[in-house]
Amino acid sequence: MKYVVVSGGVISGIGKGVLASSTGMLLKTMGLKVTSIKIDPYMNLDAGTMSPLEHGECFVLNDGGETDLDLGNYERYLNIELTRDHNITTGKMYQYVISKERKGDYLGKTVQVVPHLTNAIQDWIERISKIPVDNTGLEPDVCIIELGGTVGDIESAPFVEALRQFQFRVGKENFCLIHVSLVPVIHGEQKTKPTQAAIKDLRSLGLTPDMIAVRCSETLELPTIEKIAMFCHVEPEQVINVYDVNSTYHVPILLHEQNLLATLDKKLKLHEQCEILPNLKVKGDHLFQNWSHLCSNFDSxxxxxxxxxxxxxxxxxxxxxxxxxxxxxxxxxxxxxxxxxxxxxxxxxxxxxxxxxxxxxxxxxxxxxxxxxxxxxxxxxxxxxxxxxxxxxxxxxxxxxxxxxxxxxxxxxxxxxxxxxxxxxxxxxxxxxxxxxxxxxxxxxxxxxxxxxxxxxxxxxxxxxxxxxxxxxxxxxxxxxxxxxxxxxxxxxxxxxxxxxxxxxxxxxxxxxxxxxxxxxxxxxxxxxxxxxxxxxxxxxxxxxxxxxxxxxxxxxxxxxxxxxxxxxxxxxxxxxx
CATH class of the missing domain: 3.40.50.880 (Class I glutamine amidotransferase (GATase) domain)
Structure with missing residues (x-):
């Protein structure tokens, strides 16, 4: 199992969900079976009682799970059917750990955030990532994990630590981190300092990004890309420019044009799994052609x-x-x-x-x-x-x-x-x-x-x-x-x-x-x-x-x-x- 984690810095609402969904859609064009997990660091058990005016839409799954709206993005882009357990919240995790403590499962140990809560998060991710989510009934090859909120928020700290440990549990060759950041344009100049600061914070927490997806209102200039690469300890090809496009449906095409799959393959050796799925490759090509055709319809x-x-x-x-x-x-x-x-x-x-x-x-x-x-x-x-x-x-x-x-x-x-x-x-x-x-x-x-x-x-x-x-x-x-x-x-x-x-x-x-x-x-x-x-x-x-x-x-x-x-x-x- 390969894991692709999408985190965000600088500001919330930066587009992590669309980037995660688009990445998953491109992975499907390789013939891979893809699943998704959304981590929401709020204390609610689910989104069912939250006001739409505060949190946005409550998305409902086949099993009746009331979840974050990003699970809708995953289902729409990947044509999969998720369960309520694919949405992890702080409330769910604390309820899970406390219920185990009440049953005596920890054998009298003092229950703490580390290691008990962080272990529970990792166990949950491993268990849920293996659930079949499409009509093949087969275990997925890749799991996209979106970490909600902004890295550095106190609410997300246990999840960040769990993911830091998780990269060693599954092996760094099976773990890829994409960090979504922001380059604002001030008086015509593309400013990289917010991204530099966000990556510095991320690395101080024990996570080093394999790719940096940079949100910007315009196409990044080459000097901007080189500056981000130099100060954020990545190669220039690991800086993905996610500039504003006509619609979010163009994002998979934008990522494809910047060789996202090649960069992921270099890190995760995805082609080794694709070789055992040659019959699905044709369908993957057909998927991308249909997607591109619809985007063309949108534009024309x-x-x-x-x-x-x-x-x-x-x-x-x-x-x-x-x-x-x-x-x-x-x-x-x-x-x-x-x-x-x-x-x-x-x-x-x-x-x-x-x-x-x-x-x-x-x-x-x-x-x-x-x-x-x-x-x-x-x-x-x-x-x-x-x-x-x-x-x-x-x-x-x-x-x-x-x-x-x-x-x-x-x-x-x-x-x-x-x-x-x-x-x-x-x-x-x-x-x-x-x-x-x-x-x-x-x-x-x-x-x-x-x-x-x-x-x-x-x-x-x-x-x-x-x-x-x-x-x-x-x-x-x-x-x-x-x-x-x-x-x-x-x-x-x-x-x-x-x-x-x-x-x-x-x-x-x-x-x-x-x-x-x-x-x-x-x-x-x-x-x-x-x-x-x-x-x-x-x-x-x-x-x-x-x-x-x-x-x-x-x-x-x-x-x-x-x-x-x-x-x-x-x-x-x-x-x-x-």
């Missing part, structure tokens, strides 16, 4: 599709990272230029003082209402859903977006005055009150928040009769069922389904019990779809999420019978690209 796209994203956390775009990526994947496949029009949903509630926001909504080609929690901005989302339904504008509602679309329909078509959700109005009786359009799921713990939602991969079955002419079913490939990832506590009141369906709002997909509503679709509309699950979590660069693909296609005006039939044919005949 002329026709613009505008999607109004009506959300509750629009002040921090990372709150909707997977939604953004799912839209991008679809736009690249359709060779369309994507423009996301960000609209804070609460602004739509005051049309007099927020005319500009309504103008933006009305000029958009499609409307997307993503997931969220709490009552703030809900009426604005309902108004957006109403506008899309009445004016036949393509609409996609995800999780909360499905619920507000149903509430809007119940109010304005079924004439249920003040219909709402038990989430927003706790006076509603979910059993006897017809105003309870959305109700708490009976099996969900209502007292504890962490890890208590309906989480992870669940099947959705298309209902015969209701889904016979369904657009979304055809976009999925006309299969009888699909499996997608969930994260919610509330659902459409099953008692109202028949009344809604009689008026044209059809729940074409339901769970295994045929009671829980999973997909809604409106009759006589270009594209009006809602999903209780989060389809964005499974969207891949080379395999866009069907509901998002449908939204973009409808918004671009290309959804016709031929398009829908092509979706069926492509889904049922597609080859494995990874």
């Amino acid at each position: 796209s002329v026709d613009t599709v505008e999607i109004a994203l009506v959300g509750k956390y629009t002040h921090l775009k990372d709150s909707y990272l997977s939604v953004i990526k799912a839209l991008e994947h679809s736009s690249m496949k359709l060779s369309k230029k994507l423009q996301i029009n960000w609209i804070e949903s609460s602004d739509l509630e005051d049309p007099v003082n927020n005319k500009k926001q309504w103008e933006i909504l009305k000029k958009s080609h499609g409307v997307l209402v993503p997931g969220g929690f709490g009552s703030r901005g809900i009426e604005g989302m309902i108004l957006a859903a109403n506008y899309a339904r009445v004016n036949k504008i393509p609409y996609l509602g995800v999780c909360l977006g499905l619920q507000v679309a149903t509430i809007e329909f119940a109010r304005n078509v079924l004439n249920i005055e003040n219909g709402s959700s038990c989430e927003f109005d706790d006076t509603l009786d979910p059993i006897n009150d017809e105003k309870a359009i959305v109700v708490y799921m009976p099996e969900i713990d209502q007292k504890n928040l962490g890890g208590t939602m309906r989480l992870g991969l669940r099947p959705t079955i298309f209902i015969d009769g209701l889904s016979d002419h369904s657009k979304i079913k055809k976009i999925y490939g006309d299969y009888s069922s699909v499996s997608e990832r969930h994260r919610h506590r509330y659902e459409i009141n099953p008692k109202l389904c028949s009344r809604l369906e009689e008026k044209g709002l059809k729940f074409v997909g339901k769970d295994e019990s045929f009671q829980r509503c999973e997909i809604l679709e409106l009759d006589n509309h270009p594209y009006y779809v809602g999903t209780q699950y989060h389809p964005e979590y499974k969207s891949k660069v080379l395999d866009p999420s069907p509901p998002f693909y449908g939204l973009l296609a409808a918004a671009a005006g290309v959804m016709d019978e031929k398009f829908l039939q092509d979706c069926v044919n492509n889904k049922q005949n597609e080859e494995v690209m990874f």
Whole structure:
């Protein structure tokens, strides 16, 4: 097993996740099986209870793990399926060590950060790195480990020490460290001092980088590269210039052009493992060609599709990272230029003082209402859903977006005055009150928040009769069922389904019990779809999420019978690209 560690210095949010994912993607082009681990040095057990406005999106895995958003990057770039244990947090590690101490596993020893916590971290990495993560079912060849935060922070100290020890445990020939740093441009001059200081701090902790990935707004000048090499104890070819590009999807190509694989191979002798996998090399070449083709589509796209994203956390775009990526994947496949029009949903509630926001909504080609929690901005989302339904504008509602679309329909078509959700109005009786359009799921713990939602991969079955002419079913490939990832506590009141369906709002997909509503679709509309699950979590660069693909296609005006039939044919005949 080879290990590639990606750490960061100078500032946080420097792009370690994209660099780690891009490195893994290039390794796959060599025919290697790649897995990833993300280390987050916060005390939370997971990201499930953290505010999107503080930490960004909470990404959900097949097993229901609520994790850091970078695991989404890994899955999207590498086409792998990770587990909750691939996200290590300080909280998890302390809980693990303390539980062992309570059971007496340390035989009366004084339990300390070194060696007990650092050993536990190393054991965890070795164990998890061997779990198969793709459809081959084979143990990975390479594990990419991203160390979150900034090296030097007190929170990350135990992990840095564990990785220092780990390089000797696995052998330095199996361990490669890429440190991501920053070269700011001040008055036209590229400044290397922050990178020099970051590498000095890193080496003082016992870790010496094998490569330095330098983030800069512009291409590094040769003297800058030579200066970094000289003062940071590396060869010039070990300095990788990750300058600003049109999109993050260009980063693998950028790294490839700078011979990243050759430098990794020199350190890790990767070609020795590739020789036993000749049958996968062809697929690797095919992967890179497809990736390059999509990036070319991104650059050459002329026709613009505008999607109004009506959300509750629009002040921090990372709150909707997977939604953004799912839209991008679809736009690249359709060779369309994507423009996301960000609209804070609460602004739509005051049309007099927020005319500009309504103008933006009305000029958009499609409307997307993503997931969220709490009552703030809900009426604005309902108004957006109403506008899309009445004016036949393509609409996609995800999780909360499905619920507000149903509430809007119940109010304005079924004439249920003040219909709402038990989430927003706790006076509603979910059993006897017809105003309870959305109700708490009976099996969900209502007292504890962490890890208590309906989480992870669940099947959705298309209902015969209701889904016979369904657009979304055809976009999925006309299969009888699909499996997608969930994260919610509330659902459409099953008692109202028949009344809604009689008026044209059809729940074409339901769970295994045929009671829980999973997909809604409106009759006589270009594209009006809602999903209780989060389809964005499974969207891949080379395999866009069907509901998002449908939204973009409808918004671009290309959804016709031929398009829908092509979706069926492509889904049922597609080859494995990874």
